Amino acid sequence: MPAPVPTSVPRSLVVILRTMLVLAATGSLVVLAVILPLLWIDLEPAPLEVAVSLVVVLALGVVSLQVIGVCIWRLLTLVLRGRIFSREAFRSVDVITGAMACGGVLLVAFGVILSGGTTAPGLVLLVGGVALLAFAAALTVNVARRLLAQAVDRDAQARRLEDELSDVI
Numbered sequence: 001m002p003a004p005v006p007t008s009v010p011r012s013l014v015v016i017l018r019t020m021l022v023l024a025a026t027g028s029l030v031v032l033a034v035i036l037p038l039l040w041i042d043l044e045p046a047p048l049e050v051a052v053s054l055v056v057v058l059a060l061g062v063v064s065l066q067v068i069g070v071c072i073w074r075l076l077t078l079v080l081r082g083r084i085f086s087r088e089a090f091r092s093v094d095v096i097t098g099a100m101a102c103g104g105v106l107l108v109a110f111g112v113i114l115s116g117g118t119t120a121p122g123l124v125l126l127v128g129g130v131a132l133l134a135f136a137a138a139l140t141v142n143v144a145r146r147l148l149a150q151a152v153d154r155d156a157q158a159r160r161l162e163d164e165l166s167d168v169i
Contacts, residue, residue: 014076021069028062028069036062046117053113061106067099085151093145100138107131 036055043051071092078084078092111127 009079011080014080017076018073021073025066025069028066031062032059050113050116053109057106057109057113061103061110064099064103064106068096071096071099085148085155087152089148090145093141093148097138097141097145100134100141104131104134104138107134 036059039058040051040055043054046054074092075084075089078086078089083089107127108131111124111131114127115121115124
């Protein structure tokens with residue numbers, strides 16, 4: 001395992017980000033435990049297929065956000081340990097990419113569900129636009145992953161060259 005690399009990320013920033021993640025996770029649990037059951041009650045007059053589809057899509061969307069939060073937490077841990085530029089980070093980044101893409105698919109499904117009723121077309125288009133942004137975010141994270149891979153490879157190469165140089169000296 002490579003030695004920790006000093007990080008220029010202030011610990012206070014990591015604490016703030018983690019606090020935000022805890023608040024978001026708490027809010028997501030409230031959505032799953034309280035809001036979605038209340039939505040289910042409100043959807044009673046709607047056809048059963050629509051109600052089930054809507055609640056399932058929303059619940060899976062919240063779970064996708066929770067997965068992203070957990071992965072960000074893991075990446076912050078790597079930052080604090082000075083190991084963000086390591087192969088350990090790849091799994092979390094890959095899961096974030098997948099969860100964002102999944103969120104995009106869920107938003108498309110949400111738009112399709114909304115389009116079947118009396119929902120305003122502008123709202124359906126808005127949901128479609130947000131789905132497009134979710135896919136764009138997933139692609140952006142994929143680009144960041146490729147940059148991380150380059151940084152890890154260059155770091156390994158630099159360590160190898162340092163070792164060779166120290167052997168020569």
